[in-house]
Amino acid sequence: MAEDKIGSETVASAAKGKMTLFRDDRQEDIGAIVFSALLVAIIVLLTMK
């Protein structure tokens, strides 16, 4: 299915495979939000007086 193959930022890789470890773009977006929340939490803890 064409839809299964799209969703990649790779140059011309849409026809070859995805450029993500996630199931799809949406999962990767959520992963990025979780990852940034984790990083921000660590930074807040590190800089807490």
Added chain:
Amino acid sequence: MSVAEDIGFFGKLPKALPGLALLVGTMVVIRFWIEPWMGNAVILDQKGWLIKVTHLNYILLGIIMGLLYRNVLFGGKLPDVFADGFKLSRLFIKTGIILLGSLYTVQAIIKLGSMAIFLIGGFVVLSIVMVLWLGKLLGMDRSMTGVMANACSICGVSAAVATAPAVEAKATHVAYAIATILGFGILTMFISPFIGHALGLNDLQYGAWVGTGILNSGQVLAACLAFNPNVAPGTAVSVGEIWNIMRVISIPFAVFAVTVWYWAGKEQPEGTKKSLSTLLLEKFPVFVLGFLGMVLLTSIGAFGDAGIKGGPPASATIKMIRDWMQWIFGIGLVGMGGYIDFKELAQAGGKPLKVGLLVGATKYVLALIVVMIIRDHLVEI
């Protein structure tokens, strides 16, 4: 779907560690050794000549290293041992964009004003109309034209991907659009910092130009950081990304417009029509919400003073967020370089290439002209 494919992100993570180590190691070497060496090296009796003349910094060096890994060291294909690690590069870039929200406050975005919104909207509409017209003129496939229209008008890859199912595009159409726009984008990514410096643009003018004129989000970021590697409110990356994010937010509207154009001109059997609302819900880039959340938290002072120009200096938390953000972007962009394949770029020939280059170049030059004309009226944020 096989069990091997369905092990999820954390199941695949151990296999990604060698590639991730290569991305991180590359950025460590660049930032701790190569960049300082370039800054101190005396060439033609001038200290730092390499940086002053080439304007190379950790971002461009990272992309170049990624390019060299793939196309020279690994002979055109990432080896399996590193491939999964490189697949994390987009996660890093998206995470970096979310953290970039720490550079803005709601007050600053409102201050950006109607001129920026009008300009960004105008360029989106102009690009869509131009691609649709050229596509018809050259007799290009309608699905291909639809994908190219949004790829050239918004943020390249995400827009191409979001539009594809709505206009019944094949994966090859998307691949072709991506190869064309990224190929053009790579060129603009490398030449923009030189043009910006040659024309004496400041960070505000440069950010507004590339945020409007360059097609792909990652390349806007790279071109801004290549112009000025500093990450702080008012720097090129801060201006370029807020202009770019406003363009990204217009994805649902542009997909809607192109979908209407596509189905209006096509005969279709009953029962095969795709639901537009479902498509928009499925394809909207959710990480933009993370960026907006970060802007909101910064605006209410959740991390202390934001260090906005004219206000108190940035808090320790904000400074550390911005410092970590530079590393995250750097690592992600080494990975992006590793996905640029010279052979695949060469495949982007024919009509889509003509249309992509024509529209891309028009937008790139026109954005520069418009920014030069209104440069005294741009609002600093």
